[in-house]
Amino acid sequence: MPSKVIARFSVSYQQILDEKGGVDEKLDPKLPDDKLLEIYRVMLTGRRLDERLLKMQRSGRVGTLPVSVGQEAASGAAALAMEDDDWFVGSYREVAGRIARGEELYKSMLIYGGFEEGNISDNAPRMLPLSIILASQIPHAVGLAYAAKMRGEKTAVLAFSGDGATSEGDWHEGINFAATWKAPVVFLVQNNHWAISTPLHKQMNNRTIAQRGVAYDIPCLQVDGNDALAVYKATKEALDRARNGEGPTLIEALTYRMLMHTTADDPKKYRPEQETEEWKKRDPLTRFRAYLVNKRIWDGDRDGELEETVKSEIDAAIEYYRNYADYKLDQPFDHQFGTIVETLEEQRAEYLKYAR
Amino acid sequence: MPKLTMVQAINLALHQEMERDDTVLIMGQDVAVNGGVFRLTDGLFDKFGPERALDTPLAEGGIIGAMLGMAINGLKPVGEIQFSGFAYLTLAQLEGNVARTRSRSLSKFTAPLVLRMPYGGGVRALEHHSESKEAYFAHTAGLKTVIPSTPQTAYRLLLAAIRDPDPVVFMEPKHSYRAFKEEFEADEEAGELSRCRIVREGEDLTVVSWGAMLHRTEKVIEQFVEDTGASVELIDLQTIAPMDGNTIAQSVRKTGRAVVVQEAQRTLGPASEIIALINDKALMYLEAPVKRVTGFDVVMPYFARENFQIPSEPRIRDALAETLAF
Known part of the structure; x- marks a missing residue:
């Protein structure tokens, strides 16, 4: 009986901007200046919106909410790599990504203020509402993609999830369906290293999340998720492949949840502060700003203006x-x-009798 | 008019709807090339091809989740779960997402989909192949749960479910799949959801049932009427939720007496809701307590003891007699 190797695999990692904003010339996607400035604007808007939402929560003006501080590149730059007709399927830590798709800033306030009205935006017709149940949005993304493919549309779906979500059955089932159907969908995992208090090593035995794509025989890679250029490039290439009929891709974006899971959580209970301090050096905004300054398309005056x-x-x-x-x-x-x-109409009458 | 079984009637409805509307597709385990384990989807693959008759990976949660994405993006998927006993893996998506798609998005996104599944006893199969758990689905706001009882109503209700703008769980009484044939109109006329059907009119007693129990109850009533001369009204519930309480209440206001026959176990089953609705809307007309004939609150026994769990003809007959004599 022959014994032989029937499969080998490797998983690549991509970083284009270093921590000081220096760029790898060979990998630089050489985006036009206006695109670069848009990426920075979206990331900064996401950061500032999160900060204000936190204050609003602390003063009781909105309810419990998750923030995305530190993860602005992973969702924002990815969303800016989409075409208008593509579908955005998020989880709940993609503030910058939703802004990139055109969602009005007050929508987040409405959602966290308890109004369903915050879930939809005319500016972003192809964006699903927040998905609170981890990974449950992954099969939806596949269904959206299947329908687009069946109609012969040249559109793709970008679906976000987090590291914790990759343990869910829906996540694996969805990716298996997409791979089997060659559905035009890109799965982007924001690996922020913490699922509330659960670190990666309690979440899985894999060295990377990206390598799970190998199991489903789809292209997969890991990128520096705090590097907007790397996220943009990987997402753009994957979306292009999807639209060209080449099926799904799995992208693992390495990033870090700088703050709490939600406002109801206190990371001091379970997370070494030193780790958070280390990640501050890789802040996606600082790095990207340094890159813009190096390119001479940004300076201190423009900071104040923006x-x-x-x-x-x-x-x-x-x-x-x-x-x-x-x-x-x-x-x-x-x-x-x-x-x-x-x-139900009978019940409406009863409801209205007391709802004032 | 040809005579058809429920299997043939459902199969015909699927053929006609897929012909009529090219956004309709069927999907599930073994539904395409094999035509489904009960042959409900036979011939659809040959006629409509692999994109619209879609064999899926074996994952119920993935099936309903993908169906939701398809529905949001303009298709009308009709999914099949092989047995309702495997449908619990769809509950997370149904409750968590499918049923909330419309309300969450203020009707910007909707989920016009149908999830078909055979349910109930009577096929001498393994564990998990005989339960009646319609209450699980009926307790989900935003979802419609439909159970037909005859070939003709299965046909009409399935047309209605597919054309409905909202998600429908369509539970098929597998005991009735091939149990009988009936005269049949294949006129593409859809029935009405959330509407009961008066099977026979009567003055002395209202009996409500659905699914496989409807046929059994009807047989018992025929004999009972012949033996006693009582006048019995029989109502086929058809839609478990949202329930048509007014038709039932109207009947009970006329007869003053009611019996509910359900295959499912007793506690918090649809019979409980029917009795509560009668309490709300017709209490002062009652001349006897409303009786329910149901399964017992035990885990569904394997099929050797199944017939003692599911309401039998003598149990139904006794309930009619006791309620009339009260």
Whole structure:
């Protein structure tokens, strides 16, 4: 009986910007200046929005919320690599990515203020609402992609999940379906190293999440998720392959959750602060800004200008949210079914008798 | 008019809907080339090809999850779960996402999909192949749960489910798949969801049932009426949720007496809700307590003892007699 090696694999890692903002010329996707500036604007807006949302939560103006601080490159640069007609399927830590797709800043406030109205944006017609149940959005992304492919559309789906989600059955089932169907979908895992208090080594035995793509025979790679250029390049190439009928890709973006899981969590209980300090050196905004300065398309004057613009956008969003008082009380009854249901209408009348 | 079994009726409905609407596709384990383990989807693969008659990997959660994505993106997937006993893996998606798609997005995204599955006893199979767990699905807001009882109503209700703008769990009483044939209209007319069907009219007693129990109950009533001369109204519930409480209440206000026959175990089953609705809407008309004939609150026995678990003809008959005599 012959004994032979029937499969070998390797997993590549890509970083284009170093921690000081120096660039690998060979790998640099050489994006036009306006694209680079857009990436920076989106990441900075995401960071500032998170910071303001945190303050709003602390002062009781919104409820419990997750923040994405430190992960702005992994979702923001990825979303900017999409075409307009592509679908964005997120989890709940893609603040910059949603901004990149055009979502109004007040939408986050509405969601965390307890309004379903925050879930949809006319500016981003092909973006699904937050998915709170880990990995449950992964099979949806595959279904979206299957439908697009069946109609012969040249569109792809970008689906986000986190490291914790990769332990879920839905995650594996979804990727297996996509691989089997050659569905045009890109799975981007934001590996931020912590699932609330669970570190990676308690989550899995694998050295990388990327290598799980090997098991499904799809292209896979790991990128520096705090390097906007690396994230952009990998996502763009994967989306292009998907649209060209070459099937799905798995991208693991190595990043770090700089703050708490949600406002109800205290990472001091389980996470060494020294680790967080180490990751501060790899902050995606600092690195990218240094790169822009090196390219001579950014300087200190422009910082003030951009900060001012972002601040006024957020102020306007807060003002909109503050005035959001005229909401329809019985809206839940409007959106249960697309048809009239007698017994539900009876219950609506009862609800309205007390809802004031 | 040809005579058809429920299997043939459902198969015909699928053929006609796929012909009529090219966004409809069927998917599931063994549904395409093999035509489904009960042959419900026979011939669809040959007629509509592999993209619209789709054999999937063996993963119920992945099937319903992918169906939701398809539905959001313009398709109308009709999925099959091989047996309802394997459908619990779909509950996380149904409750967590499918049923919430419309409300979560204020109707911007919707989930027009149908999840078909055979349920109930009567096929002498292994464990997990005989339960009636419609209550699990019925307890999910935003979801419709439908159970037909005859070939003709299976046909009409499936057409309605596929054309409905919202997700429908369509549970097929497998005991009735080939148990009988009936005269059949294949006119592509859809039935109405959330609407009961009056099977026979009567003045003295209202009986409510659904699925495989409907046929058994109807037989018992026929004999009972012949023996006693009582006038019995029989209602086929058809949609478990959202339930048509008003038709039932109207009947009970007329007869003053009611019996509910359900295959599922007792506690918190649909019969409980029917009795609560009668309490809400017709209590003052009652001349006797409402009786329920149900399975017992035990894990579904293997098939050697199955017939003692599922309501039998004598149990149903006694319930009718006791309620009338009260």
